[in-house]
Amino acid sequence: MLQWRLRDRTLCFERALVMGIVNVTPDSFSDGGQFATSDLAIAHGLKLAEEGADILDIGGESTRPGATPVPAAEELGRIVPVVTALAKQTGLPLSIDTYKAQVARACLDAGAHIINDVTALTGDARMTDVARDTGAGVVLMHMQGTPQTMQLDPKYEDVVNDILRYLKDRLDATVAQGIAWENLTVDPGVGFGKTHQHNIEIVARLEEFQALGRPLCLGVSRKGFIGKITGKTLDQRLAGSLAVASFALARNAAQILRVHDVAQTRDAVLMCAALRSSTPQLHADNADERQMT
Secondary structure, eight states: OOOETTTTEEEOSOOOOEEEEOOSSSSSTTTTTTTHHHHHHHHHHHHHHHOSSSEEEEEOOSSHHHHOOOOOOOHHHHHHHHHHHHHHOSOEEEEEEEEOOOHHHHHTTOOOEEETTTTTTOSSHHHHHHHHHTTEEEEEEOSOOOOOTTTTOOOOHHHHHHHHHHHHHHHHHHHHOOOOOOEEEEEOTTTTOOOOOHOOOHHHTGGGGGGSSSEEEEEEEHHHHHHHHHOOOOOOOHHHOOOOOOHHHTTTTTTTESSSSSHHHHHHHHHHHHHHHHHHHHHHHHHHHHHHH
């Protein structure tokens, strides 16, 4: 069974884990501004914990297409109070959605456990040192370009194979720099430098990423390709998001689901896990019935 080591604990994947999103930003693509103060963000994080989140992912800078970079001091001011409060009030592992080493280190000092880096530790030369020195769990994500450029004209020879090669290279390079294999997970970066068709192909071929040998974090919640297919606005994409999650769960192709809608996603996770665990017995029972008739 795959495991993910984070500082003072190890996560096991008897079922997929639900990572609840806490955006302390004014401009995130889905819920920007809704939880932009510390009090609102803390309350939201506590609500997601009550709804069954296994991990909370806290971010202070939007990485939506075209987003404007935020200075480290401003990012720190947004999220350190939230991390500090949630570390004291929940027993959950806390993830920091940042590519800045200064921000990651301060949040880890405040009680966080995971660095979720959209640049796969390439955006700040000091980030590898922070991850290695603290023993933090790390999410290595694929992104073509930057948030400012990634959706201008993304191109691939074969989107899944290209991402697989990139993630394998980043895994190998990160381990060579002293970060333990067991501390790493991967994320194909749905929506980050991909067209709608690229995103569909990534999800359809998610099983191929299991060849990397590390847990896969999937972030599709409310994303644009779901709206493209369903014609739904951001606040109407829950059903589409759950459909994609269930598709991945049925194939055991994602170990972590990064989502806005924790309660509903947790229900989907529990149902898919129950059905998967019962399938061999159901097949055996059906075979016995056929032999008796």
